[in-house]
Amino acid sequence: ETGVTQTPRHLVMGMTNKKSLKCEQHLGHNAMYWYKQSAKKPLELMFVYNFKEQTENNSVPSRFSPECPNSSHLFLHLHTLQPEDSALYLCASSQESGTGYNEQFFGPGTRLTVL
Amino acid sequence: GQNIDQPTEMTATEGAIVQINCTYQTSGFNGLFWYQQHAGEAPTFLSYNVLDGLEEKGRFSSFLSRSKGYSYLLLKELQMKDSASYLCAVLDSNYQLIWGAGTKLIIKP
Numbered sequence: 001e002t003g004v005t006q007t008p009r010h011l012v013m014g015m016t017n018k019k020s021l022k023c024e025q026h027l028g029h030n031a032m033y034w035y036k037q038s039a040k041k042p043l044e045l046m047f048v049y050n051f052k053e054q055t056e057n058n059s060v061p062s063r064f065s066p067e068c069p070n071s072s073h074l075f076l077h078l079h080t081l082q083p084e085d086s087a088l089y090l091c092a093s094s095q096e097s098g099t100g101y102n103e104q105f106f107g108p109g110t111r112l113t114v115l
Numbered sequence: 116g117q118n119i120d121q122p123t124e125m126t127a128t129e130g131a132i133v134q135i136n137c138t139y140q141t142s143g144f145n146g147l148f149w150y151q152q153h154a155g156e157a158p159t160f161l162s163y164n165v166l167d168g169l170e171e172k173g174r175f176s177s178f179l180s181r182s183k184g185y186s187y188l189l190l191k192e193l194q195m196k197d198s199a200s201y202l203c204a205v206l207d208s209n210y211q212l213i214w215g216a217g218t219k220l221i222i223k224p
Contacts, residue, residue: 056211102206106158
């Protein structure tokens with residue numbers, strides 16, 4: 001595997017379900033990000049991890065819970081979601097966060113539908 | 116607040132040239148990125164500008180004017196595969212990326 005991978009690619013869940021999104025990067029980067037992408041809206045930064053430490057939480061509801069066990073893996077745990085949470089969830093990685101040039105490499109995303 | 120503006124949608128003809136504009140108002144500036152995103156796929160890096168002027172990379176060029184808070188992406192010799200969304204993003208004073216909503220480019224034969 002190369003680059004940034006995400007699983008699953010598609011997920012349909014009910015509001016009472018619990019599910020997790022997984023992201024893995026094979027680029028040797030130290031920063032990982034979760035974004036939410038809704039139609040015709042800017043990418044919304046949700047969480048940032050730099051060297052496994054969470055450095056950003058942009059007022060994300062507690063029904064979204066991130067986990068970063070190491071610099072290569074990032075999870076987003078989902079529970080009691082709302083229909084308005086339906087969106088494309090993108091994972092990205094970069095060399096570091098918060099300093100200098102910051103080209104981010106994206107995974108293909110998980111298309112989430114909440115019924 | 117911080118704001119990135121770009122047109123929602125543009126249409127162009129195969130073989131032609133198109134310019135996608137981006138204006139920004141951010142707290143500080145540490146560079147501007149353009150990304151391409153095909154439907155259902157990951158955004159991929161196109162260009163980075165931190166100094167004023169034009170950066171050319173094959174059929175794609177990107178221009179920056181920091182004094183005007185303005186950038187454009189110029190695509191020449193358009194091909195059908197260039198149909199995609201083009202995302203403008205600015206690295207602010209905290210080195211966080213502020214994203215525009217993207218411009219959907221439709222190429223017609």
